[in-house]
Amino acid sequence: MCGIIGYVGKNKAVPYLIRGLEHLEYRGYDSSGIAVMEGNEVITVKTSGRIKDLKNKLAGIDLTAKCGIGHTRWATHGEPDDINSHPHSSMTGLFTIVHNGIIENYLSLKKELLSEGFTFKSSTDTEVIANLLEKYYEGDMLSALNKCRRVLTGSYALCILCRDFPDTVYGTRKGSPLLCGKSAGGIFFSSDTVALLPYTRDVFSLDEDETAIINKKGIKFFGNDGESKEKKSERVSLPEQSADKGDFPHFMLKEIFEQPRVLKSTLDSLIKNGELLPDLRELKKSFFALQKICFVGCGSAYHAGLAGKILTEKIGNITCIAETASEFRYGNVPLDNKTLCIFISQSGETADTLAALLKAKEKKARTLSVINVRGSSIARESESVIYTEAGPEIAVATTKAYTAQLICLYLFALCFAHERWQIKRDERDRLLAELRLLPAKAQKIIDERDKAELFCSLFDGKDEGWFIGRGSDYASAMEGSLKMKEISYINTGAYPAGELKHGTISLLEKGTPLVALCCEDRLFPKAFANIKEVKARGARVLILAKEKNARELSDEENVFLLPDTPDEFSSLLQAVALQLLSYYTALKRGCDIDKPKNLAKSVTVE
Ligand code: F6R
Numbered sequence: 001m002c003g004i005i006g007y008v009g010k011n012k013a014v015p016y017l018i019r020g021l022e023h024l025e026y027r028g029y030d031s032s033g034i035a036v037m038e039g040n041e042v043i044t045v046k047t048s049g050r051i052k053d054l055k056n057k058l059a060g061i062d063l064t065a066k067c068g069i070g071h072t073r074w075a076t077h078g079e080p081d082d083i084n085s086h087p088h089s090s091m092t093g094l095f096t097i098v099h100n101g102i103i104e105n106y107l108s109l110k111k112e113l114l115s116e117g118f119t120f121k122s123s124t125d126t127e128v129i130a131n132l133l134e135k136y137y138e139g140d141m142l143s144a145l146n147k148c149r150r151v152l153t154g155s156y157a158l159c160i161l162c163r164d165f166p167d168t169v170y171g172t173r174k175g176s177p178l179l180c181g182k183s184a185g186g187i188f189f190s191s192d193t194v195a196l197l198p199y200t201r202d203v204f205s206l207d208e209d210e211t212a213i214i215n216k217k218g219i220k221f222f223g224n225d226g227e228s229k230e231k232k233s234e235r236v237s238l239p240e241q242s243a244d245k246g247d248f249p250h251f252m253l254k255e256i257f258e259q260p261r262v263l264k265s266t267l268d269s270l271i272k273n274g275e276l277l278p279d280l281r282e283l284k285k286s287f288f289a290l291q292k293i294c295f296v297g298c299g300s301a302y303h304a305g306l307a308g309k310i311l312t313e314k315i316g317n318i319t320c321i322a323e324t325a326s327e328f329r330y331g332n333v334p335l336d337n338k339t340l341c342i343f344i345s346q347s348g349e350t351a352d353t354l355a356a357l358l359k360a361k362e363k364k365a366r367t368l369s370v371i372n373v374r375g376s377s378i379a380r381e382s383e384s385v386i387y388t389e390a391g392p393e394i395a396v397a398t399t400k401a402y403t404a405q406l407i408c409l410y411l412f413a414l415c416f417a418h419e420r421w422q423i424k425r426d427e428r429d430r431l432l433a434e435l436r437l438l439p440a441k442a443q444k445i446i447d448e449r450d451k452a453e454l455f456c457s458l459f460d461g462k463d464e465g466w467f468i469g470r471g472s473d474y475a476s477a478m479e480g481s482l483k484m485k486e487i488s489y490i491n492t493g494a495y496p497a498g499e500l501k502h503g504t505i506s507l508l509e510k511g512t513p514l515v516a517l518c519c520e521d522r523l524f525p526k527a528f529a530n531i532k533e534v535k536a537r538g539a540r541v542l543i544l545a546k547e548k549n550a551r552e553l554s555d556e557e558n559v560f561l562l563p564d565t566p567d568e569f570s571s572l573l574q575a576v577a578l579q580l581l582s583y584y585t586a587l588k589r590g591c592d593i594d595k596p597k598n599l600a601k602s603v604t605v606e
Pocket of ligand 1 (some may be wrong): 183215299300301344348349350353396397398482483486603
């Protein structure tokens with residue numbers, strides 16, 4: 001993970017670096033730092049904590065440098081203290097670098113460098129790169145970088161200052177993203193477009209093993225062989241919504257509230273003149289020949305994939321699997337040109353999902369991605385893309401991007417099933433009409449948020465809890481449990497309701513909070529029986545069910561009723577209710593809702 005930034009220009013570098021880091025803070029917020037070139041001297045200021053702590057540390061230090069680099073960290077090697085914060089310098093201070101990625105063979109390289117007399121201050125893998133550069137440098141940066149590349153295993157995006165070239169920043173990458181952009185005020189490196197958009201919309205995306213040099217003369221690109229390269233910039237569109245919290249106390253709540261609008265605009269953007277997913281015309285030609293669909297993502301995006309799998313299998317009559325990207329990339333699912341792999345990612349930068357996509361491409365599978373961030377790495381690498389119209393999502397816990405992913409996958413399933421003649425036009429249109437009602441139903445849940453606020457007392461004084469469900473309710477249970485864990489730090493498990501008796505139920509204690517999802521009509525009696533079983537053993541149960549089941553549940557104590565919707569789409573309404581439940585639980589516990597500990601918004605290392 002981590003976010004890196006570099007600047008060279010006419011103005012003081014520090015304000016640009018700080019502003020860039022603020023945009024990149026979603027990538028990690030354990031610690032941060034900057035290094036600038038004051039004349040021929042490199043000044044480094046870094047600290048554990050948030051960017052605001054770095055700003056406090058910088059207050060009162062007048063740095064006039066017009067060239068520098070910056071970093072915001074999600075710790076991988078070494079705890080997030082001041083010493084392990086980036087930037088890191090080589091032994092003599094000749095090189096100072098910031099790094100996003102992981103050097104897998106850093107220990108053996110470090111041992112070798114130590115035996116050669118190099119010294120280290122931190123426990124990071126990054127300092128190894130700084131010292132390696134020093135080892136290989138003989139006056140030519142490109143040649144030193146190429147020598148480093150030959151011995152480094154892992155992933156890296158680097159911004160580098162070298163004392164020999166005071167007005168220059170070097171950028172290079174392998175496996176982690178690095179972009180470059182030029183404006184009237186200066187030239188920038190950044191881990192992503194968000195930090196560049198305030199200055200320019202014309203962005204250069206560095207290829208694997210490519211190096212860019214930025215200085216007063218402009219930008220120059222070089223290939224792995226050291227040959228100079230011509231490169232064209234891409235025009236990046238500006239996000240329509242601002243990344244401002246407005247009057248909301250948290251981004252998460254604001255983003256939950258945005259869902260009705262996001263769902264509607266996502267639907268509107270994907271249906272043109274009655275045609276579903278018109279941008280997939282080429283891919284649709286392959287639908288009849290497909291034998292299997294794999295849904296792949298990480299965390300919540302995987303849960304969206306699970307819901308997509310359940311629906312596509314049900315109405316599309318095709319074998320589907322859903323797998324986490326970290327398993328898929330090293331697993332053995334047979335892939336060929338009769339397999340469609342669907343990659344789901346809000347950021348479009350998740351390292352495991354990207355690697356899974358590259359593997360699918362190598363095996364000649366067809367590829368489709370469901371992505372929020374336009375121009376992101378996964379979007380660029382995919383054969384076809386469906387964009388969620390969620391706009392910038394700032395809270396670390398995904399809400400609006402998740403439900404927008406669900407709506408895209410529902411629409412895909414309808415389109416697929418219809419194109420493959422598994423459902424008739426009438427049935428497709430009936431389901432489509434129901435899909436169009438989801439934004440208003442999500443709004444109803446948000447309007448009645450006092451229910452979620454009330455039911456969150458279920459978790460009062462508890463550090464553990466359960467979520468159970470069957471079928472698509474199980475996919476929702478997994479998402480509800482993850483959301484609760486990540487923002488409220490309550491250790492919740494998600495279980496298929498029918499599996500409890502096979503072991504897990506032995507853990508159930510009197511008073512254990514348990515959220516039972518029972519929105520699958522056909523499985524309602526089974527789910528209800530499971531509720532009775534856990535209640536008989538003392539669980540404190542909250543039931544999420546459809547309004548139409550109100551009568552059957554009239555004797556139950558805690559029932560959170562959701563608007564009726566066909567089973568096909570109930571996971572979306574459950575998600576909204578569960579987001580509110582975890583939000584209010586975390587609020588009550590005084591947690592840092594938008595930036596939970598140990599997490600980052602975008603996971604760019606595996
Ligand atoms: C949970 C959450 C994460 C992400 C996961 C994938 O609330 O946000 O589990 O869903 O890290 O991220 P993307 O969608 O960017 O690939």
